[in-house]
Each structure stands twice: as C-alpha cells, then as structure tokens.
Amino acid sequence: MTQTVGFLLNPVAGMGGAVGLKGTDGQAEEALRRGAVPHARDRAVQALSLLKSDDIAWCTCAAPMGGDVLALAGIDRFTVLYRPEKPTAAADTKAACRAFLDAGVDLVVFCGGDGTARDVFDAVGREVPILGIPAGVKMYSAVFAVNSAAAADLIRQAGRTGCRDSEVMDVDEEAYRSGRLAARLYGYACVPFIPERTQGGKQVFEQQDEERAKDEIAVFIGEIMLPDTLYIVGAGSTTARIVERLGLPATLLGVDAVRNGEVVARDADEKTLLALLDEYPRAKIIVSPIGAQGFVLGRGNQQISPGVLRKAGLRNLIVIATPAKLAATPLLYVDSGDPVLDREVGDTLQVISGYRIAQRKRVVHHG
Incomplete structure (x- = not known):
C-alpha cells in the first residue's frame, strides 16, 4: 500500500549554530551577516535521496520549503499543496501542515529544529504521526531521527513500525542565547519509533x-x-x-x-x-x-x-x-x-x- 507523506523544510533552520547564535528563530538575517551558510536543505536531501525508489506519494510546498529539495533528492513525482510567502515564517509551516492534513497524509516529515517541531505540532497535534529530520541547533525535542540516514529508515517503515508519544519541547531562545536553559514541555506528539534511530528527549541532572x-x-x-x-x-x-x-x-x-x-x-x-x-x-x-x-x-x-x-x-x-x-x-x-x-x-x-x-x-x- 502506497504511503502518503507530507514534507516541508525550514530553509533557515540551524543557521545560527556555527556562528554562535545558539538558535535561528528571528535571527536569520544576523546569522547571514555573520557568514552563516544554510545547511538544512543538504540535511533533507541526504535523507530523501535514500527514498527516491520507494513507493511513497509525496506532498510538499513550493520552493524554498520542499519542492526543490525533493527534486534535488531525485524524486520527480510530488504534489505541491502550499506556496509560501518569502521570507518564510512560522505561519507558512502551520499552513502547509494544515494542507497536508486536508490531503489525508499518513505522516508529516519536516526538516528543522525545535522551533519547527513546535510549529508542526501546533498544526498537526496528534492527528497523524510527525518526524523531524534534524537540522536545528539544539533539538531537545524527542521527535527527531538521530540523523538523516535514520530518518530515511523511519519514513520507509512508518506504516509498519509502531509510534510512541514523544516530547515536543519549547525552548526559550532568548534565554538560551544569554546562557540560561529555559525549556518546558509543549506537548506529546505521535512519532514513528525504531530503537537507535529515534532520538530521546534531553534530561537534566541536578543531584x-x-x-x-x-x-x-x-x-x-x-x-x-x-x-x-x-x-x-x-x-x-x-x-x-x-x-x-x-x-x-x-x-x-x-x-x-x-x-x-x-x-x-x-x-x-x-x-x-x-x-x-x-x-x-x-x-x-x-x-x-x-x-x-x-x-x-x-x-x-x-x-x-x-x-x-x-x-x-x-x-x-x-x-x-x-x-x-x-x-x-x-x-x-x-x-x-x-x-x-x-x-x-x-x-x-x-x-x-x-x-x-x-x-x-x-x-x-x-x-
């Protein structure tokens, strides 16, 4: 049976990491000024190129939020359900996810970080499973694959493997940039789970x-x-x-x-x-x-x-x-x-x- 997957990319995810911004929410222009190079698309292509021969019906967004990534990954058959404004924003992520739900997708896959995970969860909730291809700075949420190759395995087996309730964390990036970790549980998403391929949530030890x-x-x-x-x-x-x-x-x-x-x-x-x-x-x-x-x-x-x-x-x-x-x-x-x-x-x-x-x-x- 063909699996229908909705895919979206946060094109600026993770840009703040290498340049020391500790996050990219609201900081994309500053990251570029410091010489940051976008890498989320490369992470997504690494994962999706492993799936180009699989029997998957892809739904996505127009560039720069998905269609260009699928094409670069060698996937030439997909349906564009959403066209984002430029520059892209959290509202585009949520609107794209709602379009995926209306189309009846079996799984929503996103490439980004904790902020993207929170936006996807806002729109999807627990209606369908979600999975993150890791491309952010921190990724304390437990909705991500451990890397791009593991993400491909999880997408391929999503219809056959079980799901688990996984934490979506809301990390205060302003506090994080000032050297203070302030994170709260935002909710529990349904996430495909295979041991050693799906990452866990961060634990803090204070004893x-x-x-x-x-x-x-x-x-x-x-x-x-x-x-x-x-x-x-x-x-x-x-x-x-x-x-x-x-x-x-x-x-x-x-x-x-x-x-x-x-x-x-x-x-x-x-x-x-x-x-x-x-x-x-x-x-x-x-x-x-x-x-x-x-x-x-x-x-x-x-x-x-x-x-x-x-x-x-x-x-x-x-x-x-x-x-x-x-x-x-x-x-x-x-x-x-x-x-x-x-x-x-x-x-x-x-x-x-x-x-x-x-x-x-x-x-x-x-x-």
Missing part, C-alpha cells in the same frame, strides 16, 4: 552527587592539561566546570577556548575556532554528550564543525560525562553533518566520568 562528579572530572582534566595547547571547551555544565575550576569565566551554553590558563575566546563561533587553530595548531576539544540523547557532536555545539574537528584531529577529542548521565545514556551518537567524519569517530568512545575514571561507550552510526 548533589552530580555536582561532586563534575568537580572530580574538572580536577582531573585540570591536572592533565598541557602547556601551550589550545583547549576548545564545548557547551554544558560539566564542561563549564573545567573552565570555572581554572578560575575563569565560562559560557554555559557556548564554546570557549582556553590556553595556558587564560581564556583566548569566549562564546566562540566556527570562524573564530578555525582562526585559533591556525594560530595554535596544538589543540584538544572537550565535549560532553547531551543527557539521555547521547549526542556528542551535532546538537548545541555546531561551532565545533567538521572543519574544526578535522583541523584539531579526532584523536584530540576528549569526551566527559558524570556517572549519572552515562547511566541514563546507553548509546552515543555523532551527527556533525559530515557522515564520513562521523564514521571516523569509530564504534566506541572513551568517556571520562570521574577522577582518573573512564568508561567506554558504544557509538551508533546509520547510513
């Missing part, structure tokens, strides 16, 4: 033991820091504790660069990190996975781009996490936007979880 574990990790990292070495420190409270233990100010939800006990860049974007690596080629990158989701790269730290990772060298990637976070995070994922680089990370990663303590965790790859 007293967590704070002690963060201190132990920070002490250990401080002891092994090398002189004349650039340390690129990713987002999160565990990584921020390292910078704070050095007596330096830390950017909780951004990327800092430290060398010889001094901050050489705060809340750095990709361009700044690449320039620093030209000046200081001896470098280490310290990141922590998102709790429960398990993403080491590609969620909330797009400033640490494939270019930055290759320049520093994957052998210089240091992953840290508290024991409680690791206990709730059975698998790790990487979704840098470069599938070849993601594979080079390997099938396991060592994760420092305490003072001179580490665990080896499995890394799951798709595609």
Whole structure:
C-alpha cells in the first residue's frame, strides 16, 4: 500500500549554530551577516535521496520549503499543496501542515529544529504521526531521527513500525542565547519509533552527587592539561566546570577556548575556532554528550564543525560525562553533518566520568 507523506523544510533552520547564535528563530538575517551558510536543505536531501525508489506519494510546498529539495533528492513525482510567502515564517509551516492534513497524509516529515517541531505540532497535534529530520541547533525535542540516514529508515517503515508519544519541547531562545536553559514541555506528539534511530528527549541532572562528579572530572582534566595547547571547551555544565575550576569565566551554553590558563575566546563561533587553530595548531576539544540523547557532536555545539574537528584531529577529542548521565545514556551518537567524519569517530568512545575514571561507550552510526 502506497504511503502518503507530507514534507516541508525550514530553509533557515540551524543557521545560527556555527556562528554562535545558539538558535535561528528571528535571527536569520544576523546569522547571514555573520557568514552563516544554510545547511538544512543538504540535511533533507541526504535523507530523501535514500527514498527516491520507494513507493511513497509525496506532498510538499513550493520552493524554498520542499519542492526543490525533493527534486534535488531525485524524486520527480510530488504534489505541491502550499506556496509560501518569502521570507518564510512560522505561519507558512502551520499552513502547509494544515494542507497536508486536508490531503489525508499518513505522516508529516519536516526538516528543522525545535522551533519547527513546535510549529508542526501546533498544526498537526496528534492527528497523524510527525518526524523531524534534524537540522536545528539544539533539538531537545524527542521527535527527531538521530540523523538523516535514520530518518530515511523511519519514513520507509512508518506504516509498519509502531509510534510512541514523544516530547515536543519549547525552548526559550532568548534565554538560551544569554546562557540560561529555559525549556518546558509543549506537548506529546505521535512519532514513528525504531530503537537507535529515534532520538530521546534531553534530561537534566541536578543531584548533589552530580555536582561532586563534575568537580572530580574538572580536577582531573585540570591536572592533565598541557602547556601551550589550545583547549576548545564545548557547551554544558560539566564542561563549564573545567573552565570555572581554572578560575575563569565560562559560557554555559557556548564554546570557549582556553590556553595556558587564560581564556583566548569566549562564546566562540566556527570562524573564530578555525582562526585559533591556525594560530595554535596544538589543540584538544572537550565535549560532553547531551543527557539521555547521547549526542556528542551535532546538537548545541555546531561551532565545533567538521572543519574544526578535522583541523584539531579526532584523536584530540576528549569526551566527559558524570556517572549519572552515562547511566541514563546507553548509546552515543555523532551527527556533525559530515557522515564520513562521523564514521571516523569509530564504534566506541572513551568517556571520562570521574577522577582518573573512564568508561567506554558504544557509538551508533546509520547510513
């Protein structure tokens, strides 16, 4: 039986990540001014090109919200149900979803981030399943595939696999840009589910033991820091504790660069990190996975781009996490936007979880 799928793209999703804006809602022009390059279309093409031979009846929007993506993916038969205004806005996403529902689609697929997920959910609710191809900055909602290849698997099997109730999160981007995570549960969407292909929601750990574990990790990292070495420190409270233990100010939800006990860049974007690596080629990158989701790269730290990772060298990637976070995070994922680089990370990663303590965790790859 032919499956009918409605597809839409948020063309500006994720543009704020690499340039350090921590989100793109209302910031697309500023992202472009800083040199951001749209990448959501590429993410969508990666997924949809894997489905060009499948028996799917596609409904979509006119460019730049879908029809051009399907054509680039090699899908030449689709129905355009909605023509957006330019520049596109949240109202276009909602109107397109309503058109999909009127057409009787079996599944709504969107490419974007948390803001797009919220707009899709506003229009669709629980009438039909929804699925996100990840292209945003944070993606704390649990309605996304782990990467583009996993999204293709989920779309292909949506009529046969089960669905689960998955959290749609409303993240305050203004607070996030100022270094404060303010997120609330927006609702529960029906989402196709296959283990290791559908991502989980972010968990936040606040127990007293967590704070002690963060201190132990920070002490250990401080002891092994090398002189004349650039340390690129990713987002999160565990990584921020390292910078704070050095007596330096830390950017909780951004990327800092430290060398010889001094901050050489705060809340750095990709361009700044690449320039620093030209000046200081001896470098280490310290990141922590998102709790429960398990993403080491590609969620909330797009400033640490494939270019930055290759320049520093994957052998210089240091992953840290508290024991409680690791206990709730059975698998790790990487979704840098470069599938070849993601594979080079390997099938396991060592994760420092305490003072001179580490665990080896499995890394799951798709595609």
